[in-house]
Structures are given as structure tokens and as C-alpha cells.
Amino acid sequence: MIDNNTIVRILQSIIDPGSGRDIISQRLVTNLKIDRNNVSFSLQMPKASMDDRSKVFMACEQKIKAEYPEAELDVHMETQQAAGTANSPLPQIKNIIAVASGKGGVGKSTVSLNLTQSLANMGFKVGIMDADLYGPSIPTMLGIADERPKVREIYGKHKLLPIEKNGIYAISIGNIIDAEQAVVLRGPRLGGIIKQFVYDCIWPDLDFLIIDLPPGTGDIQLTLVQSLAITGAVMVTTPQEVAIKDAVKAANMFLLPNVNVPILGVVENMSWFTPKEDPSKKYFIFGQGGGAKLANYCKTALLGQVPLVAEARESGDIGKIAINEVERFNSAFNSVRDTFLKQLAIRKEMLAPTKRVEMKN
Numbered sequence: 356m357i358d359n360n361t362i363v364r365i366l367q368s369i370i371d372p373g374s375g376r377d378i379i380s381q382r383l384v385t386n387l388k389i390d391r392n393n394v395s396f397s398l399q400m401p402k403a404s405m406d407d408r409s410k411v412f413m414a415c416e417q418k419i420k421a422e423y424p425e426a427e428l429d430v431h432m433e434t435q436q437a438a439g440t441a442n443s444p445l446p447q448i449k450n451i452i453a454v455a456s457g458k459g460g461v462g463k464s465t466v467s468l469n470l471t472q473s474l475a476n477m478g479f480k481v482g483i484m485d486a487d488l489y490g491p492s493i494p495t496m497l498g499i500a501d502e503r504p505k506v507r508e509i510y511g512k513h514k515l516l517p518i519e520k521n522g523i524y525a526i527s528i529g530n531i532i533d534a535e536q537a538v539v540l541r542g543p544r545l546g547g548i549i550k551q552f553v554y555d556c557i558w559p560d561l562d563f564l565i566i567d568l569p570p571g572t573g574d575i576q577l578t579l580v581q582s583l584a585i586t587g588a589v590m591v592t593t594p595q596e597v598a599i600k601d602a603v604k605a606a607n608m609f610l611l612p613n614v615n616v617p618i619l620g621v622v623e624n625m626s627w628f629t630p631k632e633d634p635s636k637k638y639f640i641f642g643q644g645g646g647a648k649l650a651n652y653c654k655t656a657l658l659g660q661v662p663l664v665a666e667a668r669e670s671g672d673i674g675k676i677a678i679n680e681v682e683r684f685n686s687a688f689n690s691v692r693d694t695f696l697k698q699l700a701i702r703k704e705m706l707a708p709t710k711r712v713e714m715k716n
């Protein structure tokens with residue numbers, strides 16, 4: 356008797372060359388039917404190369420025959436996207452969130468990492484992709500600057516394993532090449548690296564993947580919205596007027612009709628400074644009201660205001676995550692996170708999943 360569970364277990368041992376994960380958890384097997392000696396199922400690999408499809412097909416055949424020599428196999432290769440299946444290359448990741456800004460230095464990396472940690476502290480499985488290839492800051496802030504991602508060979512191809520720290524899975528160019536080498540990378544190479552972060556990394560099952568984008572609206576941002584179905588974007592700004600002008604430009608990229616990534620909200624960073632000696636005082640060093648103004652322009656919510664806290668910068672510089680060290684910072688980020696989760700719930704209620712931007716060749 357051919358046993359259903361045994362077949363599933365066998366299929367779980369077969370790796371999809373695209374994602375580096377097994378074909379069951381990658382949800383590539385559908386319509387599995389077992390009737391006496393007949394085993395039939397479909398393999399959903401419409402985007403894979405012929406070579407990869409035949410590797411998976413042959414592995415299925417060999418492994419099932421090894422366990423059940425009497426099995427009659429009927430494997431149907433799907434060439435069309437099945438209705439209802441996500442067209443994301445990372446179906447094991449429930450929410451992909453891009454953190455963006457117009458200007459540099461407003462605190463995207465700080466917001467990305469502390470929001471990620473805040474979600475992890477709640478028990479979510481989280482990852483962070485450092486898409487800032489010129490100025491990767493995640494390795495230093497997360498305290499993994501000296502680590503290298505492990506490499507696993509799958510059907511002769513090399514795949515990267517994100518580095519795990521504090522329950523966060525991270526990938527950054529800063530862990531792969533030296534910072535001085537990164538500055539010589541140019542257009543097409545940048546896009547290639549971002550694609551590798553998506554297609555050549557073995558990402559685990561995650562509730563959230565947060566993407567720390569470089570400032571502005573360049574090639575990297577475009578490659579990302581083209582290769583991933585991004586659930587939503589979070590904009591970061593400081594309260595001052597010039598930061599907002601640039602942020603509006605960055606926001607407009609997400610709102611383009613053929614990109615159409617909803618903006619979940621705005622985080623206003625460096626909203627005020629409070630001296631340690633007198634916690635009742637607030638100094639509005641960079642002005643006031645910018646976050647609310649940007650949120651209003653994008654027809655979205657202000658997720659929260661994050662104060663300027665010297666110890667927060669200090670912890671980042673030594674690879675400690677600020678919310679785990681500084682209570683004032685933690686409470687600011689708890690409220691950012693809670694509003695973010697509310698906005699996400701509303702987004703899921705109101706809008707269809709984001710589609711990848713289909714390129715016409």
C-alpha cells in the first residue's frame with residue numbers, strides 16, 4: 356500500500372533549486388492523489404527553467420521509486436500560474452514591508468531595525484534585507500559586522516543563508532564584501548545583487564521581511580518593486596520641510612499606477628529632543644508637523660513619532676538594538692508597531708494582494 360504521509364515525507368526531502376527550500380513548504384506540489392499504485396500530482400513551477408524543472412521531476416521519480424518500486428507516477432508540470440497561488444518569489448514570507456525615505460540620514464535603518472526587533476519581541480518571525488548597497492548599516496547596528504552568511508550548494512548552485520541574530524534573519528552586502536568595494540558597484544550589478552537577495556537566499560518562513568531601502572527613487576528601489584510583491588511601504592521623515600519635499604517624491608514612486616504599493620504609514624523620526632536631566636522638556640530641533648503633513652499627503656496614517664535619543668545612536672554604533680537598551684525608545688517603537696499592525700490589518704481588509712510589476716520584454 357502506498358501511504359500518503361510517506362509520499363509527502365519523500366517530497367519534503369526534494370529541494371526546489373529556485374528557493375533552496377523543499378517543494379512541499381514552498382507550496383509547489385498541488386493535487387496530490389494516490390489511488391492504489393497510482394501517484395499523481397502537479398508541480399507548480401511556471402517560472403523555473405527547463406533544467407530546474409527536470410531536476411525536480413527526476414528527483415521526485417527516483418525517490419518515490421526507491422521507496423515504492425511498484426508506483427506508477429503521473430507528474431503534471433504546470434506551465435501556467437495556478438489560480439489563487441501567489442506570484443511572489445517568496446511565498447513563505449507573509450508580509451514584505453519596504454522602509455523608504457526621500458532624504459538620506461533621516462533614520463530609515465534605525466526605524467527598519469527597531470521596528471523589526473519590536474515585531475520579533477512580540478513573537479513574530481522576522482527578517483531584514485539591507486537593500487542599501489552603497490551604505491549598508493544593518494551589519495553594524497545588528498552587531499554582525501564580522502560575520503559571513505553561510506553558503507549552501509543546491510544542485511550545483513550556491514545559495515546564501517541569512518545570518519540570524521536576536522531572532523532576526525538578516526542579509527546585507529556589508530556581510531559579503533568590504534564597504535570600499537561596494538562603492539564601485541554600478542547600475543546593472545546593483546540590480547543583480549538585489550535579485551540575489553531575493554532569489555539566491557534561503558529565507559525561512561517569516562511573518563515579516565522588512566526591507567531597508569537606500570534613500571530616494573533609484574534603480575534598486577525599482578528592481579525591488581519589480582521582483583517582489585511588496586505588501587506595503589513605510590515612509591520615514593524628519594519633521595522639517597525639506598525632508599518632506601523629498602519624501603513626497605519617494606512616496607510617489609510607490610503610488611505609480613503600475614507599481615501600486617500601498618503606503619501603510621509614516622514614521623516621524625527625531626521629532627524632539629528631551630534632555631536626560633529634565634524629561635518634561637521637549638526641544639523641537641528639526642521643526643514640527645512634518646510627519647503628519649506627509650501622512651496627509653499620502654492619505655495614510657502617522658504611525659508614530661520617535662524622539663532623538665543620544666543613547667539610541669550609541670547602541671546602534673556598538674551593535675545593540677536601541678529598543679532593547681533604552682526604555683524611552685522602546686515605548687516610542689511599541690506605539691509605532693501597534694499602529695503599523697492596525698494599518699496592515701486595514702490594508703488586508705481593503706485591498707487585493709500587491710502583484711509583482713510585470714515587465715513587458
Ligand SMILES: Nc1ncnc2c1ncn2[C@@H]1O[C@H](COP(=O)(O)OP(=O)(O)OP(=O)(O)O)[C@@H](O)[C@H]1O
Pocket residue numbers: 456458459460461462463464465466487490492569570624625661662663664665667668669671672
Ligand atoms: N531617533 C534617533 N535618536 C538618536 N539617533 C538617531 C535616531 N535616529 C537615527 N539616529 C542616528 O542617526 C544616524 C542616521 O540614522 P540611520 O542610519 O538610521 O539613517 P538612514 O536614513 O538609514 O541613513 P542613510 O540614508 O545613510 O541610509 C545614525 O547614526 C543613527 O544612529
Ligand SMILES: [Mg+2]
Pocket residue numbers: 463464465487490492567
Ligand atoms: Mg540606512
